[in-house]
Amino acid sequence: MRRRTSIPREYDTGGKRILKRRIQILDDLRERRKFWEQKEEAFATVFKARDSLNDTIVAVKKIKLGSRAEAKDGINRTALREIKLLQELKHPNIINLMDVFGHKSNVSLVFDFMDTDLEVIIKDTSIVLTPANVKAYMLMTLQGLDSNGVLKLGDFGLAKFFGSPNRIYTHQVVTRWYRCPELLFGARMYGTGVDMWALGCILAELLLRVPFLSGESDLDQLTRIFQVLGTPTEESWTVRYSLYSLTPHALGATSPPFLKVSLGVTTLPDFIQFKQFPGTPLRHIFTAASDDLLELLGSLLAIVPLHRCSCQQALKMPYFRWGPYHRN
Structure with missing residues (x-):
């Protein structure tokens, strides 16, 4: 049975489509995702990307899954905690979690893009x-x-x-x-x-x-x-x-x-x-x-x-x- 998995909006670099809105299984994602910029953080890599559906810039935080001992149901506990918290916290002064998707050994979180910190x-x-x-x-x-x-x-x-x-x-x-x-x-x-x-x-x-x-x-x-x-x-x-x-x-x-x-x-x-x-x-x-x-x-x-x-x-x-x- 082929499992259908929701993944986020399309991201591109200059108009090239590199991510379908829905795919049947994650391994169907063959095209390499490319982003404009990336910033290494202690626990993840943050990318600057474009949401081509509404032509807005977003931030994508790609988290590598931990070891089996550190993960639960395939997702790192740290990522699970962040996702759960941000799904509950809705406020103008808290970053907005727009989407979550997984691919192979990564979990990606899609956020509002902030110009600086x-x-x-x-x-x-x-x-x-x-x-x-x-x-x-x-x-x-x-x-x-x-x-x-x-x-x-x-x-x-x-x-x-x-x-x-x-x-x-x-x-x-x-x-x-x-x-x-x-x-x-x-x-x-x-x-x-x-x-x-x-x-x-x-x-x-x-x-x-x-x-x-x-x-x-x-x-x-x-x-x-x-x-x-x-x-x-x-x-x-x-x-x-x-x-x-x-x-x-x-x-x-x-x-x-x-x-x-x-x-x-x-x-x-x-x-x-x-x-x-x-x-x-x-x-x-x-x-x-x-x-x-x-x-x-x-x-x-x-x-x-x-x-x-x-x-x-x-x-x-x-x-x-x-x-x-x-x-x-």
């Missing part, structure tokens, strides 16, 4: 970032660049579903420069505060036009963080976990299903003692920033996870309440 904008000093630009990018990220200056969140390959307070995650997430202290100390239970910290690092980078905390190792990263923000103490850092009781009989029939457990910084798996740095006032680093902007930055870069603001809290802060605003 925020890293390129930050590094290009010929681009003047006004206070209104910075505010607009932060607002779109929190609500979350194409040629119209619209920022969209993308690359969800390492994203995780979040909900259960008891779920254990890996601490090896996020590029080191944007990794919060609890992750660097090996925390396996954490929340959305890890993303808020990363956003604070991005905001600082937008203001400085260079990476804010660019450590060469995890130890160096923690040292740089504490030199700027101060070294936490056991008294100042207490993380409260809600742990489900797995041994109700041992705890007694009247024990609640959830136990509130308070843990200090010294209980984290990879904790090591650091010199007590007093920290540097953010005003001394970001001399041109407004008080409202420094308040937001300080809330995002709070050392203690519980003190970090959420997206909802950040959007309600005075920084976004008043101008300047981007005209678009």
Whole structure:
């Protein structure tokens, strides 16, 4: 029996048809796909392509299938997770997953094409970032660049579903420069505060036009963080976990299903003692920033996870309440 498989719109280079809209089996695809440009990423190759059905440019992310141990039903778990997340996440500031197709040992994801990314904008000093630009990018990220200056969140390959307070995650997430202290100390239970910290690092980078905390190792990263923000103490850092009781009989029939457990910084798996740095006032680093902007930055870069603001809290802060605003 010949299995019919849907594949995406036609892609071409200058009008040549190289992909049929529907094929019966993937091996029928004999013509070699050619794309205009490609960019190697850590986990995939991204191509720039043309959707000849409506004459638009798209991005195609081709993911090679992993080994049998790493794959499920022939598709890499990372790819499955990204596809599932993006199918559920529909928002003007989140990249749109237009199509998915497979061929031989590859899975390809078709996205909106974005002209650039925020890293390129930050590094290009010929681009003047006004206070209104910075505010607009932060607002779109929190609500979350194409040629119209619209920022969209993308690359969800390492994203995780979040909900259960008891779920254990890996601490090896996020590029080191944007990794919060609890992750660097090996925390396996954490929340959305890890993303808020990363956003604070991005905001600082937008203001400085260079990476804010660019450590060469995890130890160096923690040292740089504490030199700027101060070294936490056991008294100042207490993380409260809600742990489900797995041994109700041992705890007694009247024990609640959830136990509130308070843990200090010294209980984290990879904790090591650091010199007590007093920290540097953010005003001394970001001399041109407004008080409202420094308040937001300080809330995002709070050392203690519980003190970090959420997206909802950040959007309600005075920084976004008043101008300047981007005209678009």
